[in-house]
Amino acid sequence: MRRYSQLPGAGRQDTLADRVHRYRGVLLVVLAPLALVSLVLLLMPRAPAGAAQRPLGGGAGAAGGKKYAVIFDAGSSGSRVHVFCFDGNLDLVHIGTDIELFVQKKPGLSAYAQDPREAAQSLVSLIEKAKEVVPAELRDQTPVRVGATAGLRALGAGKSEEILQAVRDLLREKSSFKNQPDWVTVLDGTQEGAYEWVTINYLLGNLGKTYADTVGVVDLGGGSVQMAYAIPEKDAEKAPKPADGEESYVKKLFLKGTTYHLYVHSYLRYGLLAARAEILKAGNANGYSNCVLAGHQGQYKYGGNTFEASAAPSGSSFSECRADVVKALKVDEACTHMKCSFGGIWNGGGGAGQKNLFVASFFFDRAAEAGFINSNAAVAKVKPSDFEEAAKRACKLNVNDAQSSYPGVQKDNVPYICMDLVYQYTLLVDGFGVDPQQEMTLVKKVPYSDAFVEAAWPLGSAIEVASSS
Ligand SMILES: O=c1[nH]cnc2c1ncn2[C@@H]1O[C@H](COP(=O)(O)OP(=O)(O)O)[C@@H](O)[C@H]1O
Numbered sequence: 001m002r003r004y005s006q007l008p009g010a011g012r013q014d015t016l017a018d019r020v021h022r023y024r025g026v027l028l029v030v031l032a033p034l035a036l037v038s039l040v041l042l043l044m045p046r047a048p049a050g051a052a053q054r055p056l057g058g059g060a061g062a063a064g065g066k067k068y069a070v071i072f073d074a075g076s077s078g079s080r081v082h083v084f085c086f087d088g089n090l091d092l093v094h095i096g097t098d099i100e101l102f103v104q105k106k107p108g109l110s111a112y113a114q115d116p117r118e119a120a121q122s123l124v125s126l127i128e129k130a131k132e133v134v135p136a137e138l139r140d141q142t143p144v145r146v147g148a149t150a151g152l153r154a155l156g157a158g159k160s161e162e163i164l165q166a167v168r169d170l171l172r173e174k175s176s177f178k179n180q181p182d183w184v185t186v187l188d189g190t191q192e193g194a195y196e197w198v199t200i201n202y203l204l205g206n207l208g209k210t211y212a213d214t215v216g217v218v219d220l221g222g223g224s225v226q227m228a229y230a231i232p233e234k235d236a237e238k239a240p241k242p243a244d245g246e247e248s249y250v251k252k253l254f255l256k257g258t259t260y261h262l263y264v265h266s267y268l269r270y271g272l273l274a275a276r277a278e279i280l281k282a283g284n285a286n287g288y289s290n291c292v293l294a295g296h297q298g299q300y301k302y303g304g305n306t307f308e309a310s311a312a313p314s315g316s317s318f319s320e321c322r323a324d325v326v327k328a329l330k331v332d333e334a335c336t337h338m339k340c341s342f343g344g345i346w347n348g349g350g351g352a353g354q355k356n357l358f359v360a361s362f363f364f365d366r367a368a369e370a371g372f373i374n375s376n377a378a379v380a381k382v383k384p385s386d387f388e389e390a391a392k393r394a395c396k397l398n399v400n401d402a403q404s405s406y407p408g409v410q411k412d413n414v415p416y417i418c419m420d421l422v423y424q425y426t427l428l429v430d431g432f433g434v435d436p437q438q439e440m441t442l443v444k445k446v447p448y449s450d451a452f453v454e455a456a457w458p459l460g461s462a463i464e465v466a467s468s469s
């Protein structure tokens, strides 16, 4: 397994083609300022023909062509604020010495389900940090958006709406940023996946290139996992209709003058922490789990429910745990489409847009904790089989040995290290159909210019905001 501190082709080492492309953009500014708005870098997530188009929000705070955008990521395991600043070409420019302000704190909003005001208050320190980096005279033109993901999705509409309302009130009273009620929402999973795809491909300098030159993105959160990659138009036309209540499989995006057909699916309850509950339910026939490390007797709490989570008398077993995970993933569920990933969900048809996979969030974190990538690296090249090997090692341990073997793993997570790694391997190989030997890139941050930017959905949202003004 190799490690890269610098990503080939990333950052601002533009090729001649890129520069020609950018110069073309400048020409367009001169020749057709109105057309520019829709041509240069307009992110327009659209539902397929016939469905209503998602409105674009207001613009970003601007000065001398610079625009700021403040995006809150209300994730299931923590809240984070990102502040970005774009120039007139919608390239990122420095905020002080960095290219992004990024501050995070735990727990997430959903941990305050009983007290919406306290949930909102948990964002105050992040708001203050964001204010520090946006010049005072630009704050009232600088939009602030809040996107909540799987944590609030799982709380249900009533509770999550109360929390969101408290956040809207707080932003109106305390933020001094440009705020609007409909800018504080629960993101649907496909929107989250699409933004993440835009983030990574923007940072890699891929936008404007053909779909085959983009990378596919997998984002394993706590509550849900997203797969997003560009597919050819002819495949998009054949996309099956989603089941009732599900988002459509294909989003049409217009970015840097290029139309992309993005296959996106978000699997709710298959984020790493949510999947533990599914695995415990699937495998708990005898009151114990084949995935829990020897020496652990306990229960696992997730989303207001409690599950028995005690080790089997013989401890954890890679192969038996894997069978439980396959069951939890519903790999064999009837597939009414051409080809499915798992749970009867269309797999998008694969192809060149999925050849290079960038895999984010918990995939990176667990790989670092299991010690097969450097936790300080921004990206690392691995294969699914690296997760298999790490899982086989972890599943042989008891909790005490695991605690000393994996000093980076939080105490609460130690009994689940076998389960998590088996899940990650099985999700990639049996779920998404990735070859165990296929090289892929684990990503935490992407090098851009002389800095690093978080590989997370908020930049995609900021690009939408900044390009719509
Ligand atoms: O902006 C980010 N930077 C670094 N890591 C992130 C970021 N956003 C999410 N993560 C990682 O993703 C994992 C959990 O994701 P999150 O709390 O966002 O769950 P969710 O997406 O299911 O709501 C954590 O391991 C966290 O470290």
Ligand SMILES: [Ca+2]
Residues within 6 Å of the ligand: 075, 076, 149, 221, 222, 361
């Ligand atoms: Ca997330």
